[in-house]
Amino acid sequence: MAKLKWGMIGGGEGSQIGPAHRLGAGLDGAFEFAAAALDHRPDEGRAYGQRLGLAADRAYGSWQEMLAGERSREDRIDLVTVATPNATHFEITKAFLEAGFHVLCEKPMTMTVEEGEDIVRIAQATGKICAVNYGYSGYSLVRHMKAMVARGDLGKIRMVKAEFAHGHHADAEDADNPRVRWRYDPAQAGVSAQFADCGIHALHMASFVIGQEAERLSADTVSCIASRELEDDAMVNLRFDGGAVGRLWTSSIAIGRQHGLTLQVFGEKGGLRWAQEQPNQLYWMPLGERLQVIERGEAGLSPEADRTTRVTIGHAEGMPLAFANIYSDLAEAIRADKEGRAMDPAADLYPRAVDGLRSMAAVFAVAESGKADGAWVDARPPMFR
Template sequence: MFNEEMHFESPIRWGMVGGGRGSEIGYSHRAAAQRDRLFSFVAGALDLNAERGKEFGMNLGLAADRCYPDYKTMFAEEAKREDGIQAVSIATPNSTHAEIAKAALEAGLHVVCEKPVTVHVEEALELKTLAEKQNKMLAVMYGYCGFQMVHQAREMVQRGDIGAVRVIQMSFAHGFHNTEVEKDNPGAKWRMNPEVSGPSFIIGDCGTHPFYMAGLITGLKVKSLMCSRQSFIESRAPLEDNAHVVFNFEGGAVGTLWASAINSGSMHQQKIRIVGEKASLEWWDEYPNQLRYEVQGEPARILERGMPYLHNDSPGVSANRQGGGHAEGFFESWANIYHRYALAIDAFERGDTQFLEGHWYPNIDGGIDGVKMVNACARSADQGAVWVDYD
């Protein structure tokens, strides 16, 4: 069961760039970071409109002089304070991530960045080098990987419960953009602009989530891939609103990914199925407290979060905030991840490299893999759906 008594002598002083009024992602970051009292939200550059951002920040409880017009001002002014921020989360459009993350690291801050961490692979690699030089945490927010049953799947694969992995099926195929919603939705519009979003819309926006989980659960690395993508809403071209990707993994396993924003009638359809030589596992984010376990020749089993038959010696599996049978969801997953970020930041500050070596959180390596995958998909699709090397 989750230990709510765990705390630091002083919470980590934390700020945000982006995530202003009306931002679902901004609210998710704030709710998750403050859930366990390990972070204290003290500063923000929340909006491109300085007055609107200041009003919003003050409504959230920030002091007026710590509601900043832009991230550069925030980093400079906070550095002058004895109680300045120690960490920052970046919840801005994709094309701005690299420059903001670089400035934050150079200012001596730990960073949590929305995915994709950058548009280009070279930028992500440069950020990793800078984070190592500054000895700061650089994390990427994959919000679904805090669910306990994702970690149960990981433990079962790693302990050999399903045998060698043969096939990985991934999907994140919703229907909420099956019409040209971006005409009246600014939050959707920038995602379909290649100057802001980068080389991909739906693969980068949604497909990277199950892709990250595939790597987390199986530990397998991609060798090559082939991508076919479409713009069913023609105005979105050259970015795709539907794509199918085929993967070859190291060791002989194969996989597929369906990423779509035009799957009419679907809520999320974010699923991952791991097929092994002895059994298969399947997890669906609309039923996150359950994991389907199918052994060849036996009845299918539904494993439930919070039960003693799980691999509860894994911190990821045992991070229960309620007992089994009570539904835990999106915000619990995010809070679990921010809890792990806090423990990582504390270890960085104490110089505890031994703890960090054994401590999982979605770090820059996962972010780099996501950027590589998106760029490889674009290369493949733009050449007519040909096979390309992952690296």
């Protein structure tokens, strides 16, 4: 079977996210890295692309040059990943969708709710995939949690508790560090800092696992380091459209926390607990029974978990492999579209443009509620109200 052709915008030399995408896209052999515009500096981007093995005529100097070059080729890319600074996501994603390309966009998909609604409508009108890289939803046991909830193992879901709290921005002496400062500057980051950066990952994972969307929320936001204009800590209460209650804490000043993404789900018949830093274990407590530890790769798991497990039980699988599961989903979706068939339902789990839109609506709702001393506000995008 011929490989699909994949391209990347952003993620150049020294990028934090670029290598994870290149590892994830290439891991299963479904995609060939065929084209890229890796740097805002044209010469550096072209040179780095060629060092990574790209042909000289497909190592582009800008995304505009890449769009013009790829749209005219018979062997054009099947999928492009957008991993540029946040404020550029909308323009690039829109341009490639309208030119007939499938897109995987890093989060946040857009900077405003209105832009998010535009992307959803464009994806619907073109029939092209617009995925958003909520990559943590690719973990095998996160998908097994979703399967357990969907088949009723927990009964009716009562509450979900999500956290994404770290302490890597806790030093007030870093106030002028440009790698930190921009995150708390409204001119560069928008209306939210920590919730928009990390909180939306926790919210997406909660919605993904329980199969419910945030309907209303109340937020307490604070800048614990006084020089910051935007929040570095937020506590958000949520009400989901299926009746579940949500509690979400996100922080960048939690000294002692490293990554800090965790999820707990409590239903009528049992509870689940998972942490990204120990992704191979899922803790399951059925009502009235003993605590059980579910291991990634063990026998008897769901098709969704089995499909996303590559190495044998007891060996670690980490974030690049979770990204690889998103790319595996997308490869299956693109091949199914090319072949005119239904895709494997166990692979139909990649985050969509609507997820990116709902996240941006939640960002603005958290900012609004935080300024109003925690008033309850509508968390839904206008087009879904």
